[in-house]
Amino acid sequence: MKICFFLIFPLLLVVPNIAFAHPGEMNGTVTATVDGDTFHMLAVNGTRYTIRMADVNASELGQIGYAEAKAALDSMIYAKTVYLDVDDLYIWDNRGTGSRVVAIPYVDYNSTYFLNVNEAMFLGGFLEKKDYPNEFSPYSWRLYEPRDQGVPEFPSSIFMFLVVLALLVGAVIFWKRHSGNQD
Ligand SMILES: [Ca+2]
Ligand SMILES: [Ca+2]
Numbered sequence: 078m079k080i081c082f083f084l085i086f087p088l089l090l091v092v093p094n095i096a097f098a099h100p101g102e103m104n105g106t107v108t109a110t111v112d113g114d115t116f117h118m119l120a121v122n123g124t125r126y127t128i129r130m131a132d133v134n135a136s137e138l139g140q141i142g143y144a145e146a147k148a149a150l151d152s153m154i155y156a157k158t159v160y161l162d163v164d165d166l167y168i169w170d171n172r173g174t175g176s177r178v179v180a181i182p183y184v185d186y187n188s189t190y191f192l193n194v195n196e197a198m199f200l201g202g203f204l205e206k207k208d209y210p211n212e213f214s215p216y217s218w219r220l221y222e223p224r225d226q227g228v229p230e231f232p233s234s235i236f237m238f239l240v241v242l243a244l245l246v247g248a249v250i251f252w253k254r255h256s257g258n259q260d
Contacts, residue, residue, distance in 0.1 A: 098222045100160040100183035100191045107154045107182075112137050113146025113203050115177065118159060128161065129170045129177040132215040133195050135204035146203040153194055157184050160191060164211040172210065179211055183222060190221040 105120035111127070113135025118126050135150075136142035161180040167173035183191035196218040198204050206215040 098181070098183075098193070098219075099162045100181075100222060100224075102163045103161040103178070103180070105159060105161075107157055107159055110147055110150045110155060112143055113150050113198060116150065116154060116182075118161075127177045128159075128182065129175075129179050130195050130198075130204075131164055131179045131181050131211055131213045132206055132209055133199065133204045134207050135198070142203070146198070149198060149201055149203045150194075153192075153197060154182060154184055159184055159194070162213075164213065166210070166212050181213060181218075186221055189224055191224055193218055193220055193222060196220045 103120060103126075105118040105126070108117045108119050108125070110116040114130040114133050116128050116130075118128050120126055135146040159182040161178070161182055164179040168178060169175045170177045170179050182194040184194060186192040195204075195215070197220060199206055199215075199218075200220065208215055
């Protein structure tokens with residue numbers, strides 16, 4: 078019983094973090110695109126990074142569809158500000174050993190929403206989704222994300238945590254009574 082609780086409890090702590098997109102973990106200006114899923118960025122802190130878009134694959138140089146995918150990404154992000162949701166698990170590609178930052182880039186859509194560039198490129202048919210090991214699940218992406226969730230808000234994340242905790246306590250009580258009956 079205790080083992081069960083101690084296994085689940087740490088998971089509950091991260092639930093508020095994995096349930097929401099986090100555009101704005103790193104921001105910068107796009108200086109060039111490489112292909113449909115990779116680009117160069119000058120971060121706000123002055124550092125240059127190569128960004129590999131998370132959980133997607135686009136055609137590379139020499140492959141069919143390369144020029145179209147690169148042009149589509151260019152029109153979406155070149156010279157614009159991007160708000161990155163960086164992979165919290167590994168940050169870098171090749172499970173933390175590579176040189177490219179793995180992230181989902183977002184751009185301004187309007188005053189209340191960001192546009193998920195990965196999802197927009199996917200819907201345009203310029204790349205395919207592939208669920209690599211990282212913090213992201215590509216099949217749950219939304220095309221637009223509210224701007225105000227860049228930093229998890231105190232009331233909502235605490236509220237969600239309390240709801241999950243209440244459900245767990247309820248389950249534990251139910252389990253205890255249920256197992257008590259079987260004794
Ligand atoms: Ca993240
Ligand atoms: Ca993934």
